[in-house]
Amino acid sequence: MASEEKKEREPNFMQAHRGLNSWLYTLDHKRLGLLYLGTTMLFFLVGGIAAITLRTELLTPEGDLVSATTYNKLFTVHGAVMVFLVIIPSVPGALGNFLLPLMLGAKDVAFPRLNLLSYYIYSLGALFFIVTLFTGGLDTGWTFYTPYSTTTGTAVVTATAGAFILGFSSILTGLNFMVTIHKMRAPGMTWNRMPLFVWAIYATAVIQVLATPVLAITLLLLIVERTLGIGIFDPAMGGDPVLFQHFFWFYSHPAVYIMILPGFGIISELIAVHSRKHIFGYKAIALSSVAIAIISFLVWGHHMFVSGQSELAGIVFSFLTFAVAVPTAIKVFSWVATLYKGSIEFNTPMLYGLMFLFTFTIGGLTGVFLGTLSVDVHLHDTYFVVAHFHYVMMGGTIIAFIGGLHHWWPKMTGKMYDEGKAKWGALLVFIGFNMTFFNQFVMGQQGMPRRYYEYVPQYTQQHVLSTVGSYILTAGLFWTLIYLLQSLKDGKQASDNPWGGASLEWQTQSPPIEHNFHGQPVVDTDPYNFPEIDRSGAMDEH
Amino acid sequence: MILNLLMMMAPEAAGKAAEGAGKAAEAAGNAAASAAPGMPSAEAIQGLHKFPVEAPHSWATLPQASTFAEGVDTLYLFIVALSVFFFVLVMGAMFWFMHKYRRLSPDQKTSSITHNGKIEFLWSAIPAVLLVVIFIWGEIDFVKQTAPPSDAIDIRVTGQKWSWTVEYPDYPGKILTSNNVEPRVTMIVPKGRPIRLTMTSRDVIHSFYIPAFRVKRDVVPGRYTNMWFEPTQVGEFNLFCAEYCGDQHSRMTGIVKVVEPELFEDILADYAKLEPNEGESMADFGGRIYSIRGCNACHSTDGSAKVGPSWKGLWGKTESLADGSSITVDGADGENYLKESILDPNAKVVSGFAPQMPPYAGQLSDQHIEALIAYIKTLK
Ligand code: HEC
Ligand SMILES: [Cu+2]
Numbered sequence: 062m063a064s065e066e067k068k069e070r071e072p073n074f075m076q077a078h079r080g081l082n083s084w085l086y087t088l089d090h091k092r093l094g095l096l097y098l099g100t101t102m103l104f105f106l107v108g109g110i111a112a113i114t115l116r117t118e119l120l121t122p123e124g125d126l127v128s129a130t131t132y133n134k135l136f137t138v139h140g141a142v143m144v145f146l147v148i149i150p151s152v153p154g155a156l157g158n159f160l161l162p163l164m165l166g167a168k169d170v171a172f173p174r175l176n177l178l179s180y181y182i183y184s185l186g187a188l189f190f191i192v193t194l195f196t197g198g199l200d201t202g203w204t205f206y207t208p209y210s211t212t213t214g215t216a217v218v219t220a221t222a223g224a225f226i227l228g229f230s231s232i233l234t235g236l237n238f239m240v241t242i243h244k245m246r247a248p249g250m251t252w253n254r255m256p257l258f259v260w261a262i263y264a265t266a267v268i269q270v271l272a273t274p275v276l277a278i279t280l281l282l283l284i285v286e287r288t289l290g291i292g293i294f295d296p297a298m299g300g301d302p303v304l305f306q307h308f309f310w311f312y313s314h315p316a317v318y319i320m321i322l323p324g325f326g327i328i329s330e331l332i333a334v335h336s337r338k339h340i341f342g343y344k345a346i347a348l349s350s351v352a353i354a355i356i357s358f359l360v361w362g363h364h365m366f367v368s369g370q371s372e373l374a375g376i377v378f379s380f381l382t383f384a385v386a387v388p389t390a391i392k393v394f395s396w397v398a399t400l401y402k403g404s405i406e407f408n409t410p411m412l413y414g415l416m417f418l419f420t421f422t423i424g425g426l427t428g429v430f431l432g433t434l435s436v437d438v439h440l441h442d443t444y445f446v447v448a449h450f451h452y453v454m455m456g457g458t459i460i461a462f463i464g465g466l467h468h469w470w471p472k473m474t475g476k477m478y479d480e481g482k483a484k485w486g487a488l489l490v491f492i493g494f495n496m497t498f499f500n501q502f503v504m505g506q507q508g509m510p511r512r513y514y515e516y517v518p519q520y521t522q523q524h525v526l527s528t529v530g531s532y533i534l535t536a537g538l539f540w541t542l543i544y545l546l547q548s549l550k551d552g553k554q555a556s557d558n559p560w561g562g563a564s565l566e567w568q569t570q571s572p573p574i575e576h577n578f579h580g581q582p583v584v585d586t587d588p589y590n591f592p593e594i595d596r597s598g599a600m601d602e603h
Numbered sequence: 604m605i606l607n608l609l610m611m612m613a614p615e616a617a618g619k620a621a622e623g624a625g626k627a628a629e630a631a632g633n634a635a636a637s638a639a640p641g642m643p644s645a646e647a648i649q650g651l652h653k654f655p656v657e658a659p660h661s662w663a664t665l666p667q668a669s670t671f672a673e674g675v676d677t678l679y680l681f682i683v684a685l686s687v688f689f690f691v692l693v694m695g696a697m698f699w700f701m702h703k704y705r706r707l708s709p710d711q712k713t714s715s716i717t718h719n720g721k722i723e724f725l726w727s728a729i730p731a732v733l734l735v736v737i738f739i740w741g742e743i744d745f746v747k748q749t750a751p752p753s754d755a756i757d758i759r760v761t762g763q764k765w766s767w768t769v770e771y772p773d774y775p776g777k778i779l780t781s782n783n784v785e786p787r788v789t790m791i792v793p794k795g796r797p798i799r800l801t802m803t804s805r806d807v808i809h810s811f812y813i814p815a816f817r818v819k820r821d822v823v824p825g826r827y828t829n830m831w832f833e834p835t836q837v838g839e840f841n842l843f844c845a846e847y848c849g850d851q852h853s854r855m856t857g858i859v860k861v862v863e864p865e866l867f868e869d870i871l872a873d874y875a876k877l878e879p880n881e882g883e884s885m886a887d888f889g890g891r892i893y894s895i896r897g898c899n900a901c902h903s904t905d906g907s908a909k910v911g912p913s914w915k916g917l918w919g920k921t922e923s924l925a926d927g928s929s930i931t932v933d934g935a936d937g938e939n940y941l942k943e944s945i946l947d948p949n950a951k952v953v954s955g956f957a958p959q960m961p962p963y964a965g966q967l968s969d970q971h972i973e974a975l976i977a978y979i980k981t982l983k
Contacts, residue, residue, distance in 0.1 A: 200850075302824065345718070369821050372745075403704045419694060432738075434742055438819050511847075516853065595714065
């Protein structure tokens with residue numbers, strides 16, 4: 062049967078056209094997805110190199126490897142690149158672009174040309190970041206706090222212009238995805254029959270469209286202040302520095318969910334497919350994404366409990382922060398419940414899914430400490446915060462992304478990677494990640510402030526442990542890169558549906574044909590109806 | 604749970620150790636005060652090794668040195684306990700399912716459950732209730748931290764790149780600064796008395812953070828922020844700048860010294876005293892003021908420009924000013940220029956530099972200025 066199928070195979074989307082221009086001018090969402098994948102991974106490398114240099118510097122309490130200025134530029138590069146060029150665009154840009162139309166049974170996104178434009182805007186923004194790097198760098202931290210950013214001599218204008226431009230890419234992608242989801246679902250795909258990945262991308266798109274303009278205007282104001290000397294944030298010119306923080310976090314807190322929601326979407330797919338069970342609490346998971354998207358707009362002040370905002374504001378923001386914890390908890394419980402009475406296969410995508418549950422749960426629980434007013438006064442701007450957001454951003458989004466990449470790799474490339482090697486990679490990543498970041502919670506509770514080039518010798522052992530962990534993590538990530546690239550060359554041919562997925566992307570060939578499907582697919586059931594599910598009800602007896 | 608118990612027990616041990624260390628440092632300080640006023644003995648400096656040893660080892664908990672510390676830690680441990688409970692619950696379930704429902708055969712049947720309203724309600728409601736409890740608890744403690752008692756001792760804190768200046772309005776003329784030479788004592792406070800800080804910054808945002816007291820507050824240019832605490836332990840504790848503020852952010856640290864209330868005024872007078880030591884030349888005394896009063900934060904003596912011009916070769920050179928005029932720093936005119944530059948720096952601004960120097964009128968006596976000028980003259 063397999064050989065029969067092979068004969069009928071049409072050229073896939075990569076074979077349909079050839080040459081550089083077929084990539085540069087492509088309107089194909091799948092090719093754009095791969096372009097995003099390549100670009101974001103390149104910047105992941107840049108941000109990663111900065112991180113490793115930082116960690117190496119921190120091996121000793123004294124500043125000895127690089128100068129203080131270089132250190133400050135490095136953590137700024139690390140943060141800004143990872144946030145703006147990697148985490149925000151990675152899942153929506155790469156996996157979202159590739160998969161969304163496939164999952165919906167559509168030929169492409171609603172506005173393919175706009176999609177190409179988004180990619181080029183993204184590249185332009187990235188170019189500004191690169192220019193920043195080569196014109197002396199930036200030393201404000203990725204948060205650009207005023208008045209430091211209005212007074213420092215480094216390349217603030219190009220960097221903020223870069224982030225400003227990237228914002229437009231993000232807005233246009235969000236808009237495109239929203240319209241696509243509203244308008245291009247296959248016949249029969251009701252809202253309740255959409256894969257949860259699509260729901261997550263939808264909630265993300267809503268935040269991207271609503272919140273990003275605020276960042277754009279904030280950064281523009283900062284540029285105006287720096288270039289024209291009009292006082293907005295700098296008190297020396299009659300401005301208000303705390304106002305900047307309000308503006309900045311009004312975007313950047315929702316942005317945390319721009320970063321994590323797509324990861325949630327991936328995890329829902331991985332856990333369901335590889336345990337052959339209907340996802341538990343579909344509606345709760347879908348709606349909690351939307352709830353998170355909405356509440357996320359109202360919690361920005363929890364970054365500012367000690368910044369001099371009013372006491373009442375602090376109390377209200379703390380309360381709302383706790384409100385956002387509930388839908389997040391619901392998701393974690395639902396994923397674990399999905400495993401119940403399943404048929405769990407421990408392949409690499411699933412291992413990453415389970416790893417996510419472990420690390421993200423820690424990330425989520427430690428968020429409770431930081432939402433608590435009196436405790437946050439102590440923990441704010443310490444390594445506790447560093448550990449917390451790495452558990453959420455890296456232990457959440459990046460782990461989910463790597464899991465998703467393994468899950469859809471056969472679909473995207475038509476090749477299988479070496480499962481044995483992949484499991485070793487997962488193990489290294491898991492050990493390295495936890496070793497790097499877990500004890501940073503302890504260090505933060507002991508008072509170690511973040512963004513310190515030199516530190517009190519008392520924290521040395523912990524820093525050394527972190528640094529060694531980060532080397533293991535790096536080894537795991539490079540290992541992963543190598544076997545994935547290897548698979549392109551001599552990986553086994555992937556079947557169309559290696560995991561037995563029930564959503565539409567698995568119903569076309571691997572890699573898909575240029576127009577995704579032969580004819581219009583029709584949906585008559587939800588995407589988690591696997592053949593192994595026992596409809597007789599015998600399994601449901603307790 | 605074991606982790607939890609350990610954490611509960613550790614603070615006491617750590618606290619005792621710190622108290623011991625504090626007493627020793629106190630004794631050393633007193634001895635030094637009688638021997639050489641204002642300067643701790645060489646051994647005391649050695650012993651400080653720049654930072655007070657707050658924890659006996661890397662993983663021990665911080666001392667609880669203010670009235671807030673215990674409350675914050677109790678709530679912290681409460682959340683740790685709840686987190687551990689839920690983590691073990693969720694991971695326990697996950698690992699149990701991973702084991703029990705691992706795929707044994709390719710056609711293994713799975714359950715058709717898709718949801719369960721009762722369970723979903725419970726796992727939303729129970730965390731919600733616990734979260735509300737945590738919220739209220741944290742809120743109550745937070746409100747306490749924002750309302751200083753009326754009998755508090757007032758202290759003014761000014762942050763600037765990259766040092767702290769601490770002034771005592773109730774004790775006129777007493778000023779301490781953090782800088783990177785010994786003694787690094789930046790603030791002296793009596794044990795058992797509420798202290799209220801009124802803080803502001805001269806340049807960018809800084810944050811005043813004393814981990815052992817569990818207090819932190821941003822120090823913002825153009826506005827005043829307040830913070831208060833009541834120390835409960837005699838000793839020396841780390842002071843950090845917690846808001847990133849540039850190159851020497853990690854050096855914007857200092858030591859908060861808590862002393863017995865009856866010794867407070869004497870010790871403060873000792874540390875704040877800025878008088879020439881016996882046999883000390885004016886130039887040497889000036890060099891000491893240069894570092895103790897934090898001129899070194901902005902002026903180098905090796906010719907490199909920092910925030911302000913270097914003092915190397917300043918005496919005798921012709922300085923061009925921002926208004927286009929120039930002045931030769933020599934003779935009586937030169938001395939007057941230097942004096943004015945220190946007391947009222949914005950009167951004549953050196954060209955190429957921003958008017959960022961704080962005025963020192965009222966903070967430095969004529970004798971101090973004389974010493975500084977003598978010191979500058981030596982920097983050829
Ligand atoms: C916050 C940084 C800062 C600190 C702290 C500081 N200065 Fe300055 N100082 C400057 C700057 C900037 C200038 C140049 C602009 C001006 O003339 O006001 C300057 C100029 C001067 C000048 C004139 C130098 C010249 O080349 O003509 C003198 C003298 C001086 N400072 C003395 C002092 C003394 C004494 C102290 C310590 C008690 C001190 N400064 C502390 C920033 C600082
Ligand atoms: Cu600072």
